[in-house]
Amino acid sequence: MNENKKATLFIQCLVDTIYPEVGEAMVQIFRKLDVNLSCPTNQTCCGQPAFNSGYRKEARKAARHFIQVFENAEMIVCPSGSCVTMVRHHYPELFTNEPHWLQRANSAAARTYEFTEYLVDVLGFEDVGAKYHAKLTYHDSCHLLRGIGVKEQPRRLLSHVQGAEFIEMNNSDQCCGFGGAFSVKYADISTAMVTEKVKNIIESGADTVVGCDMGCLMNIQGMLSRMGSKIKVKHIAQILSST
Amino acid sequence: MTEITTENYLSEAKRAIKNQVLQNALADLQHRFGTETALAYQNLPEGPELRFKAHDIRMHTIDNLDVILDKLAENVRKNGGHVFFANNGKDAIEYSLRIARKHNVKRVVKGKSMVTEEIGLNSAFIESGLDVSETDLGEYIIQLAGEHPSHIIAPAIHKTRNDVGKLFSEKMGIPYITDPAKLTQAARKALREKFLAADMGTSGCNLACAETGHITTVSNEGNIRMATTMPKVYIAFMGMERVAARLEDHDVLIRLLCRGASAQNMATYVSYIGGPRYPGQADGPEEFHLVILDNGRSRILADEDFREMLCCIRCAACLNVCPVYGKIGGHSYGFTYSGPVGAVVTPLLVGINKAKHLCLGETLCGACKDQCPVDIDIPRMLLALRSKLAEGDSVWGVTPADRKEKSMYRAWSWMISHRGVYDLFLKMAAFGQKFLPQKEGMIRWLPPPMNGWTQSRDMKPIASESFLQRWRKGS
Numbered sequence: 001m002n003e004n005k006k007a008t009l010f011i012q013c014l015v016d017t018i019y020p021e022v023g024e025a026m027v028q029i030f031r032k033l034d035v036n037l038s039c040p041t042n043q044t045c046c047g048q049p050a051f052n053s054g055y056r057k058e059a060r061k062a063a064r065h066f067i068q069v070f071e072n073a074e075m076i077v078c079p080s081g082s083c084v085t086m087v088r089h090h091y092p093e094l095f096t097n098e099p100h101w102l103q104r105a106n107s108a109a110a111r112t113y114e115f116t117e118y119l120v121d122v123l124g125f126e127d128v129g130a131k132y133h134a135k136l137t138y139h140d141s142c143h144l145l146r147g148i149g150v151k152e153q154p155r156r157l158l159s160h161v162q163g164a165e166f167i168e169m170n171n172s173d174q175c176c177g178f179g180g181a182f183s184v185k186y187a188d189i190s191t192a193m194v195t196e197k198v199k200n201i202i203e204s205g206a207d208t209v210v211g212c213d214m215g216c217l218m219n220i221q222g223m224l225s226r227m228g229s230k231i232k233v234k235h236i237a238q239i240l241s242s243t
Numbered sequence: 244m245t246e247i248t249t250e251n252y253l254s255e256a257k258r259a260i261k262n263q264v265l266q267n268a269l270a271d272l273q274h275r276f277g278t279e280t281a282l283a284y285q286n287l288p289e290g291p292e293l294r295f296k297a298h299d300i301r302m303h304t305i306d307n308l309d310v311i312l313d314k315l316a317e318n319v320r321k322n323g324g325h326v327f328f329a330n331n332g333k334d335a336i337e338y339s340l341r342i343a344r345k346h347n348v349k350r351v352v353k354g355k356s357m358v359t360e361e362i363g364l365n366s367a368f369i370e371s372g373l374d375v376s377e378t379d380l381g382e383y384i385i386q387l388a389g390e391h392p393s394h395i396i397a398p399a400i401h402k403t404r405n406d407v408g409k410l411f412s413e414k415m416g417i418p419y420i421t422d423p424a425k426l427t428q429a430a431r432k433a434l435r436e437k438f439l440a441a442d443m444g445t446s447g448c449n450l451a452c453a454e455t456g457h458i459t460t461v462s463n464e465g466n467i468r469m470a471t472t473m474p475k476v477y478i479a480f481m482g483m484e485r486v487a488a489r490l491e492d493h494d495v496l497i498r499l500l501c502r503g504a505s506a507q508n509m510a511t512y513v514s515y516i517g518g519p520r521y522p523g524q525a526d527g528p529e530e531f532h533l534v535i536l537d538n539g540r541s542r543i544l545a546d547e548d549f550r551e552m553l554c555c556i557r558c559a560a561c562l563n564v565c566p567v568y569g570k571i572g573g574h575s576y577g578f579t580y581s582g583p584v585g586a587v588v589t590p591l592l593v594g595i596n597k598a599k600h601l602c603l604g605e606t607l608c609g610a611c612k613d614q615c616p617v618d619i620d621i622p623r624m625l626l627a628l629r630s631k632l633a634e635g636d637s638v639w640g641v642t643p644a645d646r647k648e649k650s651m652y653r654a655w656s657w658m659i660s661h662r663g664v665y666d667l668f669l670k671m672a673a674f675g676q677k678f679l680p681q682k683e684g685m686i687r688w689l690p691p692p693m694n695g696w697t698q699s700r701d702m703k704p705i706a707s708e709s710f711l712q713r714w715r716k717g718s
């Protein structure tokens with residue numbers, strides 16, 4: 001086993017609690033690529049829900065927990081661009097007045113990578129030997145795209161999947177209307193937004209919509225399911241782990 | 244001040260979403276300007292990075308605003324103009340009414356201005372017996388309809404040509420027509436008479452330049468040029484932040500403004516107005532007044548977190564890409580400024596609690612920042628506003644918006660610091676959800692406060708074993 005390839009899994013809470021199969025798909029890919037894995041089992045949530053709702057004290061508490069749990073990890077890898085944005089950009093903001101914690105937050109920020117970013121930019125893989133027969137389209141989630149600038153990596157990975165046809169949908173980078181608490185508190189607006197997203201997905205002609213964030217995908221899946229649509233919703237790890 | 248209905252955000256948004264005509268207009272607007280503006284930045288000779296330079300220019304100006312405004316006032320006066328610093332809308336209105344009375348003004352023509360909308364100048368003028376006419380086509384339509392603008396640049400975007408045809412025939416007594424060219428012609432004819440009869444003109448100010456002491460207006464209709472040069476008295480209104488220190492900064496910003504506003508390299512009419520006409524000059528007003536309005540801006544300036552918002556040049560580029568604005572339109576925001584800029588500026592101007600929905604009812608998608616010609620970090624400020632709403636804030640007089648939610652987050656933060664407790668909670672939730680209606684493995688209905696989700700969406704249930712529980716078993 002290549003000792004240089006190491007990843008400590010940072011499992012987004014939605015993946016942990018609702019979509020564990022996404023985490024397992026990621027593990028499967030890493031095992032295939034001989035990545036040395038560890039996974040602190042006392043991890044919980046990065047604190048983003050609290051931060052986005054304005055509860056910084058509570059977000060700080062979550063951040064401290066995260067920083068301690070992952071203190072010794074060399075490479076922290078997460079299947080969510082949103083959570084990585086939280087750690088990379090917002091953790092340092094949370095501790096501007098606490099120099100000791102700021103240093104630890106900056107360190108965690110520098111060690112944390114999103115799953116496709118890690119595969120392509122760190123490990124240098126674009127072809128992970130996946131086979132998946134479907135017409136795929138890809139949704140750019142906001143924080144992944146605009147927060148940490150990941151746009152091409154997932155597309156390159158998908159372009160190497162054998163048997164898959166890739167179709168760009170219209171406005172793939174337009175917000176799906178999830179927005180965490182927004183989706184519940186401002187349900188009418190959120191619904192109008194996801195309706196448009198789903199329309200673009202359907203019109204693309206794809207039979208499977210792929211993304212890198214279960215928040216958005218849960219939103220999209222929720223509406224497709226309500227409509228009785230046959231379109232499948234998959235995290236990119238689920239596509240890349242298929243052989 | 245103009246009427247504030249920010250509390251109705253939810254109900255107005257709902258209404259807007261149901262209005263299919265509005266939905267089409269908004270989709271069309273965003274489709275046209277969203278992509279075109281992004282392209283216009285790409286095609287800048289200096290490259291899209293000019294936005295970052297412009298951000299620095301604006302920040303530097305805002306950081307030195309007192310000195311720069313002094314310089315502006317000094318140079319305007321040198322050019323023969325008058326300058327009035329208004330603390331609030333009331334002062335600005337009183338000053339302009341004094342000018343109007345002094346010159347025995349009866350009829351006023353207005354060029355488009357959001358700042359006069361902010362202070363409610365029109366209604367104050369009308370109450371004082373003045374005849375006021377908006378002369379921007381969109382604003383004219385809005386005025387005839389007795390409404391408020393729903394977009395900073397395209398104020399009548401919510402009106403169809405049929406609406407305008409009906410309105411014109413009712414108010415102007417012309418036959419019902421729907422051809423945009425003919426409608427414009429009709430408005431033009433009516434407005435021409437207004438211009439000729441006006442004793443006073445007013446306009447906003449897209450940007451002032453301290454170095455030269457001039458103000459600049461940008462339009463595509465030429466109406467502002469007439470409103471500012473034909474009547475013998477002219478008053479320009481500007482928010483106190485709308486100034487550039489040097490001409491070279493000013494030019495960068497005007498170029499970016501045109502791209503942000505309408506994806507143009509340069510607007511059709513760009514007027515640099517340097518003061519009253521000189522003796523012997525054929526055109527221009529005899530008297531030139533510049534009203535520089537604070538109206539809450541000093542307070543924004545004093546706050547490190549929000550100062551960046553004063554960089555805004557009100558181009559509306561952020562409205563044209565905002566997916567929330569694209570669904571709810573401008574009126575839902577309940578005040579002069581809508582879209583992402585409104586979501587930050589309005590709470591700061593009218594009260595954070597009062598306008599809480601504006602900053603909470605957004606997804607933080609970040610499209611606005613990338614489209615802003617001066618790269619304003621709106622999501623950062625939305626988050627800062629939310630933290631004030633969550634915790635309360637004495638400087639801004641904010642009371643915590645939702646104490647129940649606050650205690651919930653407090654409990655949550657304790658729970659997620661203890662994985663064992665968290666696991667227990669998940670177990671209970673997994674058990675509890677068995678009683679919820681499900682279909683094909685998806686939950687169809689969630690109890691309040693989660694019911695907003697299932698109003699239009701299903702939800703996958705919590706897994707019987709979390710990933711981490713599985714991992715613990717497996718490794």
Ligand code: SF4
Nearest residue numbers: 555556558559561615
């Ligand atoms: S925030 Fe930026 S994009 Fe929005 S109106 Fe102001 S300058 Fe234009």
